[in-house]
Amino acid sequence: MKPETRKKIDELFRHYPERRGALLPAIYLVQEEFGYVGPEAARELAEIFEIAPVAVWEVLTFYNMFYTEPQGRHHVYVCTNLPCSLRGARPLIRCLEERLGVHAGETTADGRITLGHEECLGSCGTAPVMRVDGVYHENLDLERALAIVDQLD
Amino acid sequence: MAQITIDGETYEVGDGLTILEALDQLGVLMNEVELPHYCWHPKLSVDGSCRLCQVEIEGVPKLQIACNTPVRDGMVIHTKSERVEQARRGVMELLLLNHPLDCPICDQAGECKLQDYAFDYGVKHARTDLPRRPAKKGFELGPTIVFDQERCILCRRCVRFCREVSQTGELGVFQRGERSLLETFPGAELDNPYSMNVADICPVGALTTKDFRFKVRVWFLDDVPSICNQCGRGCNINASRSNNRVYRFVPRRNDAVNQTWICDHGRMSYKGLTEGRCTEARVGSRRVNYDEAVSTAGDRLRSAIDAKRPIVVVASPFASNEDLFVLQRLIGDLGCEPGTFAIERGDSDALLIRADKCPNAEGARALGFLESDAAVGEAAIALVLGRVAPERLVNVETQVQLVSHEADISVSADVVLPVRSHAEYLGSFTNFERRAQRFSPFLEPCFEAWSFGDALTEIARAAKVLGWEQPFDVIRVSRELAQAVPAFAGLDLESLPAEGAPLR
CATH class of the missing domain: 3.40.50.740 (Rossmann fold)
Known part of the structure; x- marks a missing residue:
């Protein structure tokens, strides 16, 4: 962990009545640095927070937005909740799986893209929805989805 | 003091206790008052995750979990009403959704709460034919404990034991919802001087000790009360024996001595009873x-x-x-x-x-x-x-x-x-x-x-x-x-x- 990250975590503690409260933002900071939070980083966090490593791991694995394994340069997540599924999210994700040669949840061999499915993105009115590096792409059809993914470097 | 009525019987109980705690202190829990529960344990903190101990309280519209509801003076509780039984059937159906039907090869069979309550409240046929959730089978959590993950009902008793009693905190529940899994931290082991207690408190056959696993069916064993002789504590134990052979020691509850625990060394000391004896x-x-x-x-x-x-x-x-x-x-x-x-x-x-x-x-x-x-x-x-x-x-x-x-x-x-x-x-x-x-x-x-x-x-x-x-x-x-x-x-x-x- 970079000293800057560590410094930011120490700064976080000032904003919470208990150290433990700062765990979520601290995990974000570590993920920002490494792209994911593996067991080693989780151990380091546990030491800083003076809690058991399992306690960090429980939080890490609970939330979808934390990654415990290295991710691709780009994150492509397709919502497969009910409204999106009714509007064709499942053929969409199968099509992306085919194009990228990976299953949902996996990263392409060249480390370019991690594909995944996601629970509700809160944009049911514009289903199906896909989130690419934090940006929403709505009212998708297969062609547009493929075009968006193809232009990622 | 508070006066509570359970199924028509009146009890005097201490203030500030939960219903289950009060029943436990009175010594009536599971004998006079049969109140099924999985996650609650008298020596661990309240988890409230299994939902099996729901009871009906007069004046309270919804069913309440007895493990986390404090007693109140004049409280009237029903544990056998149709609403309660229906809630138990619902809980059991959910717990059994992903639980394998492998009692014939499971070591817990015969002393398994899930098996017992499945007989009482389980549905005869599942309402889904979807495959049960895949999970790891028979892997070692550490030097003493074997884990059959698909049997786990996520009551977290073992997790709380490791945090609160042995204070080693090796176990956690990772992921969430229906993907939740009990595990150790990646690469770490469940290894502490009290590790085998988790097999005792596991209400199902998920955690078993390497030592006792597959040795004998528990219904062939009878338990004789004894005392561990390995140190000055004198932990209370039951020696499980069959045919003049002892198969295991398990802790016998004594709140003044060993609570409900025993150390692994003491538990394994039964082996020394027959080995290396002076016979002549x-x-x-x-x-x-x-x-x-x-x-x-x-x-x-x-x-x-x-x-x-x-x-x-x-x-x-x-x-x-x-x-x-x-x-x-x-x-x-x-x-x-x-x-x-x-x-x-x-x-x-x-x-x-x-x-x-x-x-x-x-x-x-x-x-x-x-x-x-x-x-x-x-x-x-x-x-x-x-x-x-x-x-x-x-x-x-x-x-x-x-x-x-x-x-x-x-x-x-x-x-x-x-x-x-x-x-x-x-x-x-x-x-x-x-x-x-x-x-x-x-x-x-x-x-x-x-x-x-x-x-x-x-x-x-x-x-x-x-x-x-x-x-x-x-x-x-x-x-x-x-x-x-x-x-x-x-x-x-x-x-x-x-x-x-x-x-x-």
Whole structure:
């Protein structure tokens, strides 16, 4: 962990009545640095927070937005909740799986893209929805989805 | 105090307790009041995750979980109403959704709460034909515990045990929702001195001990209450036996001694009960039958008495209160120096494990024996109970040693008498807090061996010591002990309650 990250975590503690409260933002900071939070980083966090490593791991694995394994340069997540599924999210994700040669949840061999499915993105009115590096792409059809993914470097 | 009514019965309970706590303290939980629960455990924090202990409370619209609902004065609770039973059926259906139907090959079968309540509340047919969730099968969580993940119902008792009791925190529930899985931190092991307790508290067959796994069906076992003899704590245990063989020790609840726990070392000590036993009486290097060894010891004792030569006694903190009382009386009748005993010491911790590695040091003290590992004085004969350091007996001519294990036999022993281990006779130990606790026999040795008290009495009878005409009878001796020694007043083996009692 970079000293800057560590410094930011120490700064976080000032904003919470208990150290433990700062765990979520601290995990974000570590993920920002490494792209994911593996067991080693989780151990380091546990030491800083003076809690058991399992306690960090429980939080890490609970939330979808934390990654415990290295991710691709780009994150492509397709919502497969009910409204999106009714509007064709499942053929969409199968099509992306085919194009990228990976299953949902996996990263392409060249480390370019991690594909995944996601629970509700809160944009049911514009289903199906896909989130690419934090940006929403709505009212998708297969062609547009493929075009968006193809232009990622 | 609060007055609560459960299924028509009224109870007086302490304020601030939850319903389950109150029932547990009254001692009625699971006997008078059958209130099913998985995640709640009397010695762990409340989790409220299994939802099985839901009850109906008059005036409260929704069902409440008894484990996390504080009692209120005048509370009227129903545990058998149709709403409650329906809720239990619902909970059981959800728990059984992903639980494999592998009771025939599961070690927990027969003592499994999930199995029991599945019979009471389970649905006969699943309403889904989707495959059960895949999970890891039979993998080792550490050196002592095997985990069948697909059987886990995520009650988190083991997680809380590791955090709150052993304070090692190895286990956690990772992922969430229907993907939740119990595991250790990646690459870490469940490895602490109390690890095997998680198998006891696991309400299903998910956590089993490597040692007991697949050894025997539990319905072939009967449990005999005993006391662990590995340290001064004297943890209460049940010895599970079948066909004169002991298969496991499990902790027996005693809130004043060991709560509901036992250390792994103590749990595994059952193996030492049968391994390396001294099975044959000896005179010198000659193997003799028991009677001959007793009469030889008696003859030598007689000659020492007749010659008015000194006799010494070395007691053992592994002998029972009754054994030691017999020995103390013999010391009085022979007029020898006060008996001594030595203690082996080892590791200790703040939870259960004590440094004094013997079960009855306090009993020996209470009965007038002195702790010493110094060499005994010059003597014609020494009566030695158990293991002794050879250098303590350099001034002794004839050494009569009563031992349970081969390794304890002193090189200089002249007469060796095999004695029973505490697994093989009735008696009591006094733990480090001066609490007398009874242990019952659960094994019968397949060779001739008597208890310390029995063997000592027979030696005294063979030596024709005055007043030693009667054979040893542990119940009679314990009554005499209760009468003769004020500390043991009222604590004879028949009066001693199952949870023991402090010395006076």
